Amino acid sequence: MPTNKPTAKKKPQVTATPERRKELLATAAEVFAAQGYNATTVRKIADAAGMLAGSLYYHFDSKESMLDEILSAFLTELWEGYDTVLAAGLGPRETIEALVTESFREIDRHRAAVAIYQKESRTLSAQPRFHYLSDSQQKFEKAWLGTLERGVAAKVFRADLDVRLTYRFVRDTVWVAASWYRPGGQHSPEEIARQYLSMVLDGIALRT
Numbered sequence: 202m203p204t205n206k207p208t209a210k211k212k213p214q215v216t217a218t219p220e221r222r223k224e225l226l227a228t229a230a231e232v233f234a235a236q237g238y239n240a241t242t243v244r245k246i247a248d249a250a251g252m253l254a255g256s257l258y259y260h261f262d263s264k265e266s267m268l269d270e271i272l273s274a275f276l277t278e279l280w281e282g283y284d285t286v287l288a289a290g291l292g293p294r295e296t297i298e299a300l301v302t303e304s305f306r307e308i309d310r311h312r313a314a315v316a317i318y319q320k321e322s323r324t325l326s327a328q329p330r331f332h333y334l335s336d337s338q339q340k341f342e343k344a345w346l347g348t349l350e351r352g353v354a355a356k357v358f359r360a361d362l363d364v365r366l367t368y369r370f371v372r373d374t375v376w377v378a379a380s381w382y383r384p385g386g387q388h389s390p391e392e393i394a395r396q397y398l399s400m401v402l403d404g405i406a407l408r409t
Contacts, residue, residue: 225250225260226274229267230313238268238321268317269330275314276337279307287344293352297371298398300345304375305390305397308382315379345372371401 228250232241243264247254261267282303291299308315318334326334345368352358375397382393 222260225257226267226271227313229264230271230311230317233268233271234313234316234320238264238317238325265330268325271314272318272322272325272331272334275307275311275318276333278310279303280337280340282307283341283344293348293355293357294402296348297352297402298394300348301371301375301398301401302391302394305378305394308376308379309384309390312379312382312384315376319376319379341372342368374401 225246229241229246232246232249236245241264242254243257244254246264246267247257250257261270283300286296286299286303289296289299322331322334322338325331326338346364349358349362349364349367353360353362353364378393388396
């Protein structure tokens with residue numbers, strides 16, 4: 202004999218609009234950058250977003266998912282820009298100039314994500330979900346070292362240049378700017394890149 206038991210109602214699925222999702226990820230990125238991944242809880246992100254922790258779970262299943270989306274979006278955009286530069290057939294010096302400029306544009310667009318990447322990538326890359334961070338770092342190193350080596354071979358850069366040391370210097374000098382740069386400041390990303398390049402290239406360009 203059939204029974205007429207009331208069926209349990211499912212919780213309504215709340216889907217964030219693309220704009221709201223972007224806002225939540227931007228908030229999470231700022232909290233991660235300021236407090237570090239391990240010290241950040243879903244509650245802290247929710248507090249910063251002005252919502253209950255339980256409500257945040259309607260949009261993201263974990264803080265790991267939020268961090269993954271933040272970093273993967275940043276790196277996807279970074280490599281779109283870098284790949285365009287590397288495929289343009291520019292000379293070594295022009296390639297360095299374009300890569301540095303593109304880097305500062307990324308800092309302008311994803312300052313918090315860059316700061317997280319700088320602080321957390323070494324630890325995170327040991328986790329299977331974030332192994333793409335190691336892959337990206339290897340690709341990044343190959344692009345820069347290859348360009349510097351090409352410049353030495355073409356006698357655009359000094360023959361005695363230690364390309365690996367130069368790469369580390371330029372990389373760290375550029376990306377550490379995420380710790381102090383604020384969008385909408387006195388200088389545009391392009392102007393900061395120009396100033397950095399004038400200091401760096403005067404040291405590595407071939408003296409005539």
